[in-house]
Amino acid sequence: MALLAGLRVPARSLLRAGARLRDAALGRWERAAGGGGDGARSFGSQRVLVEPDAATGVAVMKLWNPPVNSLSLDLLTELVISLEKLENEKTFRGIILTSDLPGIFSAGLDLTEMCGRNPAHYAEYWKALQELWLRLYQTHLVVIAAINGASPAGGCLLALSCDYRVLADNPKFIIGLNETLLGIVAPFWFKDTMINTIGHRATERALQLGLLFRPAEALQVGVVDQVVPEGQVQGAALSAMTQWLAIPDHARQLTKSMMRKATADRLLTQREADIQNFVSFLSRDSIQKALQVYLEKLRQKKG
Numbered sequence: 001m002a003l004l005a006g007l008r009v010p011a012r013s014l015l016r017a018g019a020r021l022r023d024a025a026l027g028r029w030e031r032a033a034g035g036g037g038d039g040a041r042s043f044g045s046q047r048v049l050v051e052p053d054a055a056t057g058v059a060v061m062k063l064w065n066p067p068v069n070s071l072s073l074d075l076l077t078e079l080v081i082s083l084e085k086l087e088n089e090k091t092f093r094g095i096i097l098t099s100d101l102p103g104i105f106s107a108g109l110d111l112t113e114m115c116g117r118n119p120a121h122y123a124e125y126w127k128a129l130q131e132l133w134l135r136l137y138q139t140h141l142v143v144i145a146a147i148n149g150a151s152p153a154g155g156c157l158l159a160l161s162c163d164y165r166v167l168a169d170n171p172k173f174i175i176g177l178n179e180t181l182l183g184i185v186a187p188f189w190f191k192d193t194m195i196n197t198i199g200h201r202a203t204e205r206a207l208q209l210g211l212l213f214r215p216a217e218a219l220q221v222g223v224v225d226q227v228v229p230e231g232q233v234q235g236a237a238l239s240a241m242t243q244w245l246a247i248p249d250h251a252r253q254l255t256k257s258m259m260r261k262a263t264a265d266r267l268l269t270q271r272e273a274d275i276q277n278f279v280s281f282l283s284r285d286s287i288q289k290a291l292q293v294y295l296e297k298l299r300q301k302k303g
């Protein structure tokens, strides 16, 4: 109950949360997809709900990790499993990645996974993040981000790793790689993913200043491809998906691989070194202190 006490979610969501937690305790849950009639069933885990539509070959994947969809170790693991499952189902060609929490797409990496833990935990956490990025960035499926909330840092990385981004038009829905504001540094593969999306100069400025873009600026700089009124984001993502799925799979997939392989390979060839780098960076007293101060500021915001 204490965990739920701080959440700003409606009673309906709390009931749904209760049901999910119960079902998760029993193992992976399944329920019939509402009115689908095509035999497709929703599936998922505690923190990732997947609503597949076998008729269109598109699955909507919703993040649900209250209060802010921070990328905890559990969420990272569940995302990888859900992605792998969809990749292995031959009927699916596309994913809409979105959030099931009002106003938040993802708050990025879970700061509580990076503060006051031991080096083995940092290593495990970083490996899980690498795993998710490598899979999402290189998946043969079309992935469109329907960004229905704030999306800083790791949340922005998730969106940038998709093939196309639609952002809901609300000034609170900021997006960007703001690591420097926390006193930390975006790793090279975050930087590369952004360069591949908006170019070198715009990335250099965005990263050094830790810029968090509002929707109009995000569109202008190219961090997102489309801005639509709130409430239309999923519909717009589905419309965009039609265009992507009109292309023969083999041609689109080979092109995606041609565009992204070198970037992914750069991490693949130095995964272990990247983990060690992260662990030693995070283990510095000054970095731990900076993260603790930032986390404390977030916690006191409400007080």
Ligand SMILES: CCCCC/C=C\C/C=C\CCC/C=C/C(=O)SCCNC(=O)CCNC(=O)[C@H](O)C(C)(C)COP(=O)(O)OP(=O)(O)OC[C@H]1O[C@@H](n2cnc3c(N)ncnc32)[C@H](O)[C@@H]1OP(=O)(O)O
Pocket (backbone or CB within 6 Å): 006, 067, 068, 070, 104, 106, 107, 108, 109, 110, 111, 112, 150, 152, 153, 154, 155, 178, 179, 182, 184, 185, 186, 187, 277, 278, 281, 282, 295, 298, 299, 300, 301, 302
């Ligand atoms: C040359 C050497 C190079 C070496 C490089 C090597 C390695 C690189 C090293 C490190 C790289 C790390 C990369 C990091 C990436 C990240 O993603 S870090 C996380 C960045 N995220 C943020 O800055 C977002 C912070 N959150 C917010 O701004 C807001 O929470 C919000 C998302 C805009 C939502 O605002 P609001 O709706 O008002 O909610 P609250 O702020 O009230 O938050 C509610 C509770 O959630 C907690 N929380 C928020 N964000 C996080 C988070 N990211 N992790 C964990 N917890 C979070 C917040 O504290 C509140 O908690 P309480 O309810 O008060 O307990």
